[in-house]
Amino acid sequence: MPSKKDTVHFAGKTNxxxxxxxxxxxxxxxxxxxxxxxTQLRQEWARRITEAxxxxxxxxxxxFAEATTIYDNYVDALQSGTFEALQTYARDLSERIIPRGxxxxxxxxxxxxxxxxxxxxxxxxxQHDFALLNRILDAYEPAANRIxxxxxxxxxQERERTIRQQQEAIRELSTPVLQVxxxxxxxxxxxxxxxxxxxxxxxxxxxxxxxxxxxxxxxDITGVAAMxxxxxxxxxxxxEASRLLGASVIVxxxxxxxxxxxxxxxxxxxKMNTVGDLQGGIEQAERLLGYKVVxxxxxxxxxxxx
Amino acid sequence: xxxxxxxxxxxxxxxxxxxxxxADLLKLHYALVExxxxxxxxxxxxDVTALDVLDSFATRTLRSLAHMVRLRGADxxxxxxxxxxxxxxxxxxxxxxxxSTALDLEExxxxxxxxxxxxx
Amino acid sequence: MxxxxxxxxxxxxxxxxxxxxxxxxxxxxxxSSTDLTxxxxxxxxxxxxILLYAKQGEMILGAVKHGNRQGIVIIAxxxxxxxxxxxxxxxxxxxxxxxxxxxxxxVRRLTDEFEIISEVGKGTIVTMRKWVMQND
Numbered sequence: 001m002p003s004k005k006d007t008v009h010f011a012g013k014t015n016x017x018x019x020x021x022x023x024x025x026x027x028x029x030x031x032x033x034x035x036x037x038x039t040q041l042r043q044e045w046a047r048r049i050t051e052a053x054x055x056x057x058x059x060x061x062x063x064f065a066e067a068t069t070i071y072d073n074y075v076d077a078l079q080s081g082t083f084e085a086l087q088t089y090a091r092d093l094s095e096r097i098i099p100r101g102x103x104x105x106x107x108x109x110x111x112x113x114x115x116x117x118x119x120x121x122x123x124x125x126x127q128h129d130f131a132l133l134n135r136i137l138d139a140y141e142p143a144a145n146r147i148x149x150x151x152x153x154x155x156x157q158e159r160e161r162t163i164r165q166q167q168e169a170i171r172e173l174s175t176p177v178l179q180v181x182x183x184x185x186x187x188x189x190x191x192x193x194x195x196x197x198x199x200x201x202x203x204x205x206x207x208x209x210x211x212x213x214x215x216x217x218x219x220d221i222t223g224v225a226a227m228x229x230x231x232x233x234x235x236x237x238x239x240e241a242s243r244l245l246g247a248s249v250i251v252x253x254x255x256x257x258x259x260x261x262x263x264x265x266x267x268x269x270x271k272m273n274t275v276g277d278l279q280g281g282i283e284q285a286e287r288l289l290g291y292k293v294v295x296x297x298x299x300x301x302x303x304x305x306x
Numbered sequence: 307x308x309x310x311x312x313x314x315x316x317x318x319x320x321x322x323x324x325x326x327x328x329a330d331l332l333k334l335h336y337a338l339v340e341x342x343x344x345x346x347x348x349x350x351x352x353d354v355t356a357l358d359v360l361d362s363f364a365t366r367t368l369r370s371l372a373h374m375v376r377l378r379g380a381d382x383x384x385x386x387x388x389x390x391x392x393x394x395x396x397x398x399x400x401x402x403x404x405x406s407t408a409l410d411l412e413e414x415x416x417x418x419x420x421x422x423x424x425x426x
Numbered sequence: 427m428x429x430x431x432x433x434x435x436x437x438x439x440x441x442x443x444x445x446x447x448x449x450x451x452x453x454x455x456x457x458s459s460t461d462l463t464x465x466x467x468x469x470x471x472x473x474x475x476i477l478l479y480a481k482q483g484e485m486i487l488g489a490v491k492h493g494n495r496q497g498i499v500i501i502a503x504x505x506x507x508x509x510x511x512x513x514x515x516x517x518x519x520x521x522x523x524x525x526x527x528x529x530x531x532x533v534r535r536l537t538d539e540f541e542i543i544s545e546v547g548k549g550t551i552v553t554m555r556k557w558v559m560q561n562d
Contacts, residue, residue: 196559199460202393203389203390203393203460206389206390206392206393207389209389209409210388210389210409213409213410213413215409215413237396237397240396240401241389241392241393241395241396242392243407244387244392244395244396244402244407245387245389245392245407245409246385246407246408246409246410246413246414246417247409325442325445327438327439327442328438329438358463358466359445359463359466359467359470360467361467361470361471361474362471362474362529363470363474388463389460390459390460390462390463390464391463391467393460393463393464394460394463394464394467394536397464397532397535397536398467398471398529398532398533398535398536399531399532400532
């Protein structure tokens with residue numbers, strides 16, 4: 001089997017053959033080049049990503065790790081000419097980075113940067129043979145564009161899917177206020193809380209307090225997507241309004257980070273009764289209501305004694 | 307319109323029937339303070355279930371009422387604030403800080419009895 | 427403006443009248459019960475300011491349309507002393523609960539549009555609009 005080098009020289013010297021066969025030869029050579037220079041090309045790419053201030057939601061290590069996988073997938077797609085694997089990877093990647101707040105322009109940006117980095121390395125390698133460079137680019141560009149397109153579209157589709165899911169979840173929670181015990185209500189707040197939704201939740205809770213004659217409410221914010229001053233204010237207002245209806249509120253799911261955010265915003269946490277997790281909150285609520293939580297075994301023993 | 311004040315043991319209950327004029331509210335204010343002194347009541351419950359609006363004036367009046375009643379050694383509980391009213395109050399920044407609140411008369415009484423027991 | 431209603435404010439019972447009109451207009455526009463309470467409370471607040479500071483004035487209530495939105499407009503007018511420092515009055519430090527000030531920051535928070543024109547010695551006009559919330 002002729003060495004790759006021979007093949008190239010052969011193609012370069014004889015003609016401007018753009019047949020499929022020679023094209024696939026070129027691609028093979030291209031792929032080999034990309035694999036050989038994997039390390040420095042990845043690094044170059046990661047450097048340019050940081051330089052362009054993209055993926056700021058991720059750390060350097062994370063960027064490099066993802067860059068590696070994208071690179072390898074990229075080269076595989078170039079080699080195989082098939083894009084299913086790439087699509088799957090792109091969707092999977094999107095699922096991971098969307099909650100981190102990575103946006104569409106960033107994803108398109110990094111893919112285009114990779115295309116540039118690889119193209120430039122091709123310029124560098126084939127600068128002495130303009131004709132060959134052209135043919136390599138002819139082979140490279142359509143594939144590279146297809147890849148950029150695939151990744152970007154996958155990301156956008158994933159993003160839209162996530163948004164639809166969140167909206168559905170929010171709508172499905174038509175009765176988010178749960179009565180767990182007599183006089184105890186639980187309000188789990190999940191997802192994105194816009195002002196309209198926040199108001200809806202507060203109104204529903206207050207009506208629920210009245211209907212169920214609740215004395216205690218556990219508001220769980222573990223699932224809140226983002227805690228900012230608006231959401232925090234809504235929370236404080238909900239606690240105050242509940243009090244006016246004679247109900248005490250326990251806020252659960254407050255991570256140390258969120259607690260810090262609230263304090264920074266100016267919320268007086270000493271006025272709020274907070275417990276780490278939902279289970280703990282429910283237990284405290286039951287204690288406050290005077291319920292004794294007795295394990296099944298114990299009460300059976302008590303019955304025997306009688 | 308005169309607000310009727312009922313005596314239930316150690317406690318006085320005032321149920322506000324409808325939107326009160328300022329004058330009525332002030333009359334209630336004085337009447338309650340007077341009655342607390344007369345009967346040495348331990349607590350006062352004001353039922354605002356029928357009020358569809360609690361504005362800044364009403365809030366201020368209730369607060370000063372609770373203050374005066376406390377000076378005579380009695381607690382005040384406001385009960386029956388409607389969900390919409392509570393929501394609006396909180397949005398307007400009106401607080402009943404320092405005054406106990408309860409869902410209804412039953413809860414209000416229980417609250418008064420409970421707090422007096424604790425104080426002993 | 428449709429359903430234009432004028433209420434002269436000279437006594438506390440006028441405040442209650444204005445509130446009722448506001449509620450009725452609001453109900454005909456399809457406001458939620460919470461919004462109706464908000465509307466009545468806002469009217470109560472600004473009408474009370476009229477009584478306290480200007481001794482008398484007038485409220486104009488009506489329905490308005492903007493594109494495909496409907497809403498209520500509430501105007502409070504008086505020829506009272508006017509507000510010397512509007513910025514100060516609109517500052518959150520002057521909260522209603524403390525008994526000082528006009529409670530305007532709170533009222534503004536509850537409205538979609540809020541305009542105040544005031545001149546010392548001439549009077550004050552507060553114009554507010556609240557739109558019916560659209561459902562998804």
